[in-house]
Amino acid sequence: MDKIEIIKRPIERELSEFKMLFDATLTSTAPMLGDVLGYIRNRNGKMMRPMLVMLMAKLYGVVNPATLHSALSLELLHTASLVHDDVVDKSDKRRGQASVNALYDNRVSVLVGDYMLATSLRHAAYTKEIELVDLVARLGQNLSEGEIVQLANTNNTDFSEEIYFDVIRKKTAALFTASAESGALSVKASAEDVDNAALFGEMIGIAFQIKDDIFDYFENEELGKPTGNDMLEGKLTLPALYVLNEKADKEKRELALRIRSLKASHEEIASFVSYVKQEGGIEHADKVMHDYRNKALALLPEQMDDSLRMALTAYVDYVVERKK
Numbered sequence: 001m002d003k004i005e006i007i008k009r010p011i012e013r014e015l016s017e018f019k020m021l022f023d024a025t026l027t028s029t030a031p032m033l034g035d036v037l038g039y040i041r042n043r044n045g046k047m048m049r050p051m052l053v054m055l056m057a058k059l060y061g062v063v064n065p066a067t068l069h070s071a072l073s074l075e076l077l078h079t080a081s082l083v084h085d086d087v088v089d090k091s092d093k094r095r096g097q098a099s100v101n102a103l104y105d106n107r108v109s110v111l112v113g114d115y116m117l118a119t120s121l122r123h124a125a126y127t128k129e130i131e132l133v134d135l136v137a138r139l140g141q142n143l144s145e146g147e148i149v150q151l152a153n154t155n156n157t158d159f160s161e162e163i164y165f166d167v168i169r170k171k172t173a174a175l176f177t178a179s180a181e182s183g184a185l186s187v188k189a190s191a192e193d194v195d196n197a198a199l200f201g202e203m204i205g206i207a208f209q210i211k212d213d214i215f216d217y218f219e220n221e222e223l224g225k226p227t228g229n230d231m232l233e234g235k236l237t238l239p240a241l242y243v244l245n246e247k248a249d250k251e252k253r254e255l256a257l258r259i260r261s262l263k264a265s266h267e268e269i270a271s272f273v274s275y276v277k278q279e280g281g282i283e284h285a286d287k288v289m290h291d292y293r294n295k296a297l298a299l300l301p302e303q304m305d306d307s308l309r310m311a312l313t314a315y316v317d318y319v320v321e322r323k324k
Contacts, residue, residue: 011055018071077116087106173204173206200299203292
């Protein structure tokens, strides 16, 4: 059976309720706003983060309105951050489809992103749980801080894996951490269980981002970006950082600094991509990703419903095995 179907099985009814709420929220009669929200609604993905919220809620209790509203709040915040990121990164594609700023313009993208952020906070308030409101607010801070740390790192002459993981924890992993944590909070799980859920989400999020970084070394039209796209934006991720710290000579390190400062040509970037692959950067990143996968699975309780165990195991495995 397809892993996504295994993941959905214990939460089919709850996921259906969530999708109805999501679609109703991304609707407006206002000119242009309704069009943009409709475009965003129609290209939404597999809802990986909302599913994690609901699975963790079901692990520690029963999915309730607070669970659904917190899942929606986090998904809206996540989607708004992507709309804003495409403006910052000057991206014209998002997962193979035209970005909002490509179809409209930067002004519309920023304003629609702001609208979604405000709507996210409203749904956090609908939970009537101050801890969940605080969680969403902290997530917004982390996402912004992660972007700023990443931008500041373009001037760094070191190739620090510590900074790389710091950025991941504040960006991609923060979304999964918040999703798992909010699911537990929404059903009033114990403090120990909430902490465990948050750590489970963080391990998944780090593995998820490493997988995305590996994708960048291979052509894939479905991803909507060419090989080396991260480097075109001055980003050096785990495969490159490993090779630079373990194997690179002075010439390669100088090339990496030119890439980071956006001074390298397309040909130089293509050459560096090949070099990283030849020197084992992908294999190293894949090993680290699977280490985080194993850490996540080790956090699951020994005693739990079989269908939930299968769903959460499939969730973790889907993250590291996905093709896009």
